Amino acid sequence: LNFSGEKGYKMRLEGFIQPYMETKRYTGTDDSELYNRFRMRRLRMQLSGSLADEKLSYRLRLDLSGTSEADLDEANSNILLDAYIRYSIDDNLSVTFGQKSTPTDNRELNINSQTLQLPERSRITSVFSTIREFGVFLDGTYRITPGGMYVRPAVAITNGDGQNAFKKDYGGLKYGGRLDFLPFGLFSNFGQFREADIVRERTPKLVVGMNYSYNDGVSSRRGRNSGSILYLNDRNEEELPDFIKLGVDFMFKYQGFSMLGEYVKGSAKVSKDITQRVRNDGSVSSGFEIDGQQHVANYIKNRMMLGEGYNIQAGYIFTNLISVDARYTHLRADKYSFMNNGTFYNRPNYYTIGVSKYLSRNYGAKIQASFTYVDAAPGSNDNAGNPIDGNEWVGRLILTIGF
Amino acid sequence: LNFSGEKGYKMRLEGFIQPYMETKRYTGTDDSELYNRFRMRRLRMQLSGSLADEKLSYRLRLDLSGTSEADLDEANSNILLDAYIRYSIDDNLSVTFGQKSTPTDNRELNINSQTLQLPERSRITSVFSTIREFGVFLDGTYRITPGGMYVRPAVAITNGDGQNAFKKDYGGLKYGGRLDFLPFGLFSNFGQFREADIVRERTPKLVVGMNYSYNDGVSSRRGRNSGSILYLNDRNEEELPDFIKLGVDFMFKYQGFSMLGEYVKGSAKVSKDITQRVRNDGSVSSGFEIDGQQHVANYIKNRMMLGEGYNIQAGYIFTNLISVDARYTHLRADKYSFMNNGTFYNRPNYYTIGVSKYLSRNYGAKIQASFTYVDAAPGSNDNAGNPIDGNEWVGRLILTIGF
């Protein structure tokens, strides 16, 4: 829906609704029950626009469902998603101030939620992504050969505390960037930021990229939240570990076929000055016992998302707008890492197949189903904290309607 | 406000604001003070639309006031009210997936909030309704005689945990339905879902209906909330009571006169396997002492909305758009029922008279006042928990402006 105001103002209102249903079953146990869950997965509205000269633009995106994007260990149900002001320096370069998704997350997080080829993003996103950050972003797009090779560099300097971290800024800033290389030209119709190849690219399109970020002082597992995990030095001053993330990824699309590959590695630098930790109730402890002995660095690492993982997925949309998709995700935790947590993680392999029916030649209305087989490592629990012996099946169903 | 987009999209934005004032006085006491309360009763915005072929439609309704519809023992101030996607199978039958009001609530809850003939809904609604649920809904409308008799069957399978219960789904599902019979044809201008007869039906219109629901495992007083009251069996597994609701109701309208009658009965089935209860702080107790002795079933029933009630109300809109309305509501609690709670309930009779001035021939702008005399049974308290000897007077004033 587009509006044009007096004096050349332009405004655009969009949105979509995604009701969702999930059913889970544990194998290798006498519990044959199905665990159901209903919810409004996403309910988003977006307002965007530009001033008369189109140099200045803004975007405002809200989620009204009350559920968070990464439904996980660190939730954040604030309704504010994107809110930023962008200034286009020239046709190739723009600077953005405000909150938005960051180029230092894996590629799938730069893809719009209503264009996913499966009902959910992969676990790589759950484990490593910060989803949204507040700060200054530089984005460039440069053609480097007459034949149509492009590079897209991006730099982000943010507070490194995730979405809506508007109280105190714990730790220093986060510095990062991404370099994308597109050897065969830009994707059609913003296809780089949409997952399924519904436009059926006529020539092969590929983007290969890498990203790196250095978060100077994180107060949460991976820099998605603010102030949830704090440490002190001898003088009772805050002293926080640093979190480093490195990723390599690609996406390929051609005539209805699309393929996405991502690799991410998270590591930490723990300052030797840390001698105390702050408990949830605000009290302070100098006990850092882990595996039966006092070890500050390992204790701290055990609360962060350290390790690596990759995700590879592909799908094909038939001309009758039915799509068939598959995904394999593998996670490998460091010895001391929250990725070993039995409730949320500790599951090294995820195998998913999905089928989708698009009702028109865009992402506006579709129905999607998927089945995921989860290979749970020994020591995994269900959500209630009870150990599970076998593995898990998860079935998902999601409807999307956009406006 | 209607929009039409490219390619046949249609969208509609509506809303209304209701500032409200209430004053309460206790009789038969030396406390002659007036207890005032100001608030934004409702502040709603609704976005609805359909795709080009009108088979698929959606609705999104929000309340931004921060106050809940049933201002009572189980509040829920999430802003999300309705959010659903509907598919019209044919002209007579539709299937809906998402969150909306349920056909298994009493008739007044299927009536739009800005069209009420008195400032508030009756206490039947407060006591028994779940207000909104998430699930799958089937709605039919069939003409059964050429003369214009209609039946409107509806079936709902929901998670049975009330509005925005998007975390864990406690207990099983809720199954229910409603059958409405309209002997004299459909009401004019959606009049079945609007209370006062502002369109002045030219021929008598009547709807008579009954509804039934079986909520397999409730974790709250009546299935309006999720996880607020939990029980366990011997093996520390969740074991929840079932809640059954039965209702009969009618609405009649003719030339400015409207009448509404409702009867609801709530009952419970308590599993004999329940042996423990979960306290608010998460700890577990096997004490179920009530009336001086251990009795599991009675203890549990005493925390649920068990009993019956009826509400009868009528009004007339004069041609100068002034309306006069009256209501009598009667509640009869079971011996063990939360309806005996002295703070919120324990008041068997409510007598209300009201007067409204509509500013135009729709519900868009009006001012409404009412006085309610509440017959409080012995053992009732005021909100601060102090016992009251006599009865209560409540005066209400509400303004409505819609857009």
Added chain:
Amino acid sequence: LNFSGEKGYKMRLEGFIQPYMETKRYTGTDDSELYNRFRMRRLRMQLSGSLADEKLSYRLRLDLSGTSEADLDEANSNILLDAYIRYSIDDNLSVTFGQKSTPTDNRELNINSQTLQLPERSRITSVFSTIREFGVFLDGTYRITPGGMYVRPAVAITNGDGQNAFKKDYGGLKYGGRLDFLPFGLFSNFGQFREADIVRERTPKLVVGMNYSYNDGVSSRRGRNSGSILYLNDRNEEELPDFIKLGVDFMFKYQGFSMLGEYVKGSAKVSKDITQRVRNDGSVSSGFEIDGQQHVANYIKNRMMLGEGYNIQAGYIFTNLISVDARYTHLRADKYSFMNNGTFYNRPNYYTIGVSKYLSRNYGAKIQASFTYVDAAPGSNDNAGNPIDGNEWVGRLILTIGF
């Protein structure tokens, strides 16, 4: 953005986004670190409209940033700002019911947030204002001489508990008013409610006003919140102190120059019947020890905003739309007053200079920076509660884009 519906309805949608960055440095200490803070300062949307005859109008204003207007000791992050219905009795007089800013706050709070000449309002606003209240408001505008002198009287009767106080109404009501006198006629283009003189008034414009309010029973420091500070009498009934506020202020504008002056004094009347206080955890104490001795009135006063303050600021917008502004704010606390609190207040002098660049001849897009030198009295702390020896520098940067 304006809409016109069927039958003469009018509706207007507006909004603005303000990303913000702040950096703080303490002087006279070995801590040379810069304390940064990023946030979405304001993200507002407003819907307003009127019915066909323009007698009835409404306004609805939301803030979606999750941060509060006065980022201080008593925060309130509810998204609902304004919501009211207004009836224009005649061309000179209107009555409003609902929630809005109150005429009994200092002048700068009656000025729209996106038109401020500096990134933040002065500390006078932080200390004394209630920001928004719910109640009934009468507003008049009368021309008293043919030459164009005007008076604007305003009366407000509100619940006196600040924004979104929709639960219990603690204490009695708040009664207050304001009388503004405009000797040289009304400001151009609503300039009385906009700070910088972007329209460059062709003739000098001046408004001089005074305001007074009596808050009968406050349950917070200055009547901005509800129920945060409670006292009891001998019979365990609520007994609350009264808060009185008196202010005098003016604004002058002429050819790009604007000047604002404000004086506010807050005082209290503490009932002798108060004998107990309610702690945060709900328990009751009769200890009112202050300065080493039991003194009920002084103890209570020490938790209220008692004292006086003035703010004087001026600025000039050049014709190239660059503006230079300066402000001096002085606060003087009573001996017993929360204004002596070392974390939030206890800083008597604030000196600010700012520079702004407006991108067009309205307030729709601008970038603003300011530097404030804060003269901290002995006994001041930083936010973490550590004492600071010297003073503070605060740098601020804010962008605004409206639509």
